[in-house]
Amino acid sequence: MAFFVVLFSLVNPPTTYYMLSESRRLGGIEQDWVAISEMSQFVPRSVVAAEDANFCLHWGFDMSAIRKALDEGAARGASTLSQQVVKNVYLWHGRSWPRKALEAILTPAVEAVWTKRRILEVYLNVAEFDEGVFGIDAAAHHYFDVSPDKLTALQAARLAAVLPNPKDRSASKPTAYIRKRTGSIMDGAATIRADGRSACFES
Structure with missing residues (x-):
């Protein structure tokens, strides 16, 4: 597994277990890889604001979010973008303890080897x-009939807003x-830009 952690820091993952599963179920999926440099500036900011506002500040686990999740129970999630990338790229969906244990081991490894910008780039792809629409390129065309570099602040925020329940939104x-x-999300994206919490993936 260590080999693939290093490999995917440089090489784009060809697919994921979940994407393969959905492709078999649906008879195909939509997905085309696009570099983060070819996305609208609003896309990464919006997704970070929506899913993991402290992305640039943590090492894979947001301990303050975890504490809040424990206090508030099942109504609140605490998965960081780094954890979601590990789940999507290396593991399978579900809430089993073996999967969570592997996620806990692999997330710090990915954070140690990959840059924050790379983590976000892989997540967005x-x-x-x-349903059957994976990655920001396919999403931009599917919802708005534009390429990802043409997404407006509103459109990027709308796409971020469907996460993490895209089949119901x-x-x-x-x-x-x-x-x-x-x-x-639009307010949050502007805030993380202003206070420097977007610096790790925009520099």
């Missing part, structure tokens, strides 16, 4: 945005909840 037909969440 393997995350699911709708739509970026192109947003509910009142998604509209409200989109506004919060």
